[in-house]
Each structure stands twice: as C-alpha cells, then as structure tokens.
Amino acid sequence: xxxxxxxxxxxxxxxxxxxxxxxxxxxxxxxxxxxxxxxxxxxxxxxxxxxxxxxxxxxxxxxxxxxxxxxxxxxxxxxxxxxxxxxxxxxxxxxxxxxxxxxxxxxxxxxxxxxxxxxxxxxxxxxxxxxxxxxxxxxxxxxxxxxxxxxxxxxxxxxxxxxxxxxxxxxxxxxxxxxxxxxxxxxxxxxxxxxxxxxxxxxxxxxxxxxxxxxxxxxxxxxxxxxxxxxxxxxxxxxxxxxxxxxxxxxxxxxxxxxxxxxxxxxxxxxxxxxxxxxxxxxxxxxxxxxxxxxxxxxxxxxxxxxxxxxxxxxxxxxxxxxxxxxxxxxxxxxxxxxxxxxxxxxxxxxxxxxx
Numbered sequence: 379x380x381x382x383x384x385x386x387x388x389x390x391x392x393x394x395x396x397x398x399x400x401x402x403x404x405x406x407x408x409x410x411x412x413x414x415x416x417x418x419x420x421x422x423x424x425x426x427x428x429x430x431x432x433x434x435x436x437x438x439x440x441x442x443x444x445x446x447x448x449x450x451x452x453x454x455x456x457x458x459x460x461x462x463x464x465x466x467x468x469x470x471x472x473x474x475x476x477x478x479x480x481x482x483x484x485x486x487x488x489x490x491x492x493x494x495x496x497x498x499x500x501x502x503x504x505x506x507x508x509x510x511x512x513x514x515x516x517x518x519x520x521x522x523x524x525x526x527x528x529x530x531x532x533x534x535x536x537x538x539x540x541x542x543x544x545x546x547x548x549x550x551x552x553x554x555x556x557x558x559x560x561x562x563x564x565x566x567x568x569x570x571x572x573x574x575x576x577x578x579x580x581x582x583x584x585x586x587x588x589x590x591x592x593x594x595x596x597x598x599x600x601x602x603x604x605x606x607x608x609x610x611x612x613x614x615x616x617x618x619x620x621x622x623x624x625x626x627x628x629x630x631x632x633x634x635x636x637x638x639x640x641x642x643x644x645x646x647x648x649x650x651x652x653x654x655x656x657x658x659x660x661x662x663x664x665x666x667x668x669x670x671x672x673x674x675x676x677x678x679x680x681x682x683x684x685x686x687x688x689x690x691x692x693x694x695x696x697x698x699x700x701x702x703x704x705x706x707x708x709x710x711x712x713x714x715x716x717x718x719x720x721x722x723x724x725x726x727x728x729x730x731x732x733x734x
Contacts, residue, residue, distance in 0.1 A: 680712060682714075702716060
C-alpha cells in the first residue's frame with residue numbers, strides 16, 4: 379500500500395539546507411528560486427536535481443529562470459508566451475522575406491522568357507549558333523531558378539521545424555498551466571473549463587455528474603505533522619482518485635485539500651458507487667512514513683454528488699455538489715451524499731479563472 383513520505387524533521391532539514399545553499403551560491407531569496415532548490419534538494423525530481431548541480435558557483439538569475447521555465451512552467455507563463463511571440467514574429471518575417479525573394483526571382487525569370495520570346499518572334503531567320511546561345515542562356519536561367527527554389531524550400535522547411543518547436547513548447551506550457559504542480563492532476567483552472575464544457579450540449583447535461591471531495595480534518599494533520607506530510611497525503615489521495623476512475627474521466631485538485639471528479643456516462647447510482655469505492659479505498663490506505671514507520675492515522679474524505687441534469691448551469695452544479703459535500707461533513711464525515719436526497723443549502727462560488 380502507499381505511504382506518506384518524509385518526516386517533519388527531515389523536511390525541516392531540507393528547508394535549512396535550501397537556505398544555506400542559496401546563500402552559499404549567492405542566489406536571491408526569491409520564492410521562485412526557493413522552489414527550485416527545495417525540489418532539487420528533496421530529491422523528488424532527478425532531472426531538476428541534475429540541472430541544479432550543473433549550475434556554476436555563482437548562477438545568474440537568467441540561468442535560474444531558465445530552469446524554472448523548464449520545470450515550473452505554470453509559474454513562468456508570461457515569459458514563455460512572450461518568448462514564443464517574439465520567435466513567431468521573427469520567423470514569420472523571415473518567411474515573408476524569403477517569399478518576396480522567391481517572387482522577385484520568378485519575375486526576373488519571367489522577364490527573361492518574355493524578352494527571349496519577343497526576340498525570337500521578331501526574327502525571320504535564326505542561325506544554329508543563335509539558337510544555341512538562346513538555349514544556353516535559358517538553361518542557365520532555368521537552373522538558377524530551380525536552385526533558388528530548392529534553397530527557398532530548404533530554408534522554409536527549417537523555419538517550419540522551428541515554428542513546430544515553438545508550437546510544441548506552447549502546448550507543453552498549456553498543459554502545465556492546467557496541471558496542479560503538487561499532484562500532477564488537473565488544477566482549478568482546468569476544472570473551470572471542464573465544468574463549463576458540460577453545459578455546451580444536451581448530451582453533456584444528460585450524461586455527466588460532479589463529485590466534490592474534501593479531506594476530513596486536514597488542518598489537524600498539518601498542525602500535528604507539518605505541511606510536508608500533509609502535501610504527501612494529498613499526493614497519495616490524488617493518485618487514488620486518478621487510478622480509481624476510467625482514463626477518459628476528469629479529476630482535479632480544486633483547492634488545498636479539495637478535489638473534483640467529473641463522471642461521464644454513468645447514472646446517479648453508478649456515480650455514487652464510484653465515489654463510495656474511492657472513499658473506502660482512502661479510508662483503508664495506511665498513511666505511514668517509509669523512513670521512520672510513523673503512523674499518521676486513518677485519513678478519510680467526505681464527498682458530495684450532483685447530476686448535471688439537476689442543475690441549471692456550471693455554477694449551480696458546483697453549488698449543489700458542494701451543498702451535498704457540506705451535508706456529508708455535518709453528518710459525521712467520511713461519507714458520500716447525493717444532492718437529490720437532501721434539502722437545499724447555500725454553497726460557495728466556483729470559477730476562479732474567468733479569463734485565460
């Protein structure tokens with residue numbers, strides 16, 4: 379079974395080592411720099427650790443930001459987009475210049491053809507020597523035009539490859555911008571888009587359900603064992619959520635200890651069974667430290683369900699599922715409640731990201 383990693387003492391040591399290392403290397407105490415060195419020294423990302431080890435004795439902020447863009451793109455979005463915009467603008471201008479050059483070359487070739495044609499039509503007698511000279515001149519012009527066209531095609535191919543690389547980087551940034559960095563599942567931004575998508579078609583309304591989940595007494599876990607242990611528990615629970623549903627279903631971390639699942643193609647009873655199975659798995663999972671064997675006790679979640687057909691839109695769906703979650707909390711926690719089985723109660727707002 380899964381276990382919670384790293385004790386509070388170990389993570390305190392890591393935090394101290396981060397501060398000492400940054401001071402030794404002369405690194406500014408910026409949050410984004412701290413994030414890099416914390417992840418590197420904790421050993422959770424081997425590639426990041428190797429990237430940090432390859433830094434010079436006095437790394438520049440540009441070097442650190444380059445690492446940040448590679449491993450924490452969600453925190454460097456504006457810079458990535460701005461860089462991509464500059465590259466695209468430069469490449470498009472160079473492509474336009476190539477096309478202008480090709481047009482000029484073809485027009486020149488056309489003039490040679492016209493002049494040759496006019497010269498031929500104006501002569502009644504043509505010697506073999508003159509025809510040979512005309513043929514040679516046309517061969518040179520044609521070969522030159524062909525060679526120029528090949529060069530343009532090759533250069534355009536290179537430009538296309540460069541633009542494809544930029545496109546790929548933007549797609550990766552888009553994915554990371556919608557990914558929760560702690561759990562690597564979808565984040566609140568992605569969830570807002572997905573819950574909105576439900577109401578763009580009648581099929582979505584008829585065949586979708588929302589499950590909201592919240593870790594019970596999570597503040598007590600953080601207060602007693604520390605935030606690093608709490609973070610590891612969140613990661614384990616996120617993995618349970620992700621591996622307990624079909625690959626085409628949607629799961630996101632929507633807040634500190636809050637999760638959302640959008641279930642498609644299941645009835646209310648089937649959705650309830652999915653939620654109940656996940657709730658039971660989490661309750662049965664031992665949360666212990668692999669280093670010290672410390673048992674952090676049983677961790678449970680409360681859940682609320684609402685079918686999309688029960689709500690008037692995304693906000694109403696979230697409110698009603700949240701209402702059912704609240705009922706699970708006040709009814710003793712560690713349980714699943716269907717909105718359809720209860721009376722109304724105000725919930726909370728959704729849509730934290732109204733703009734892309």
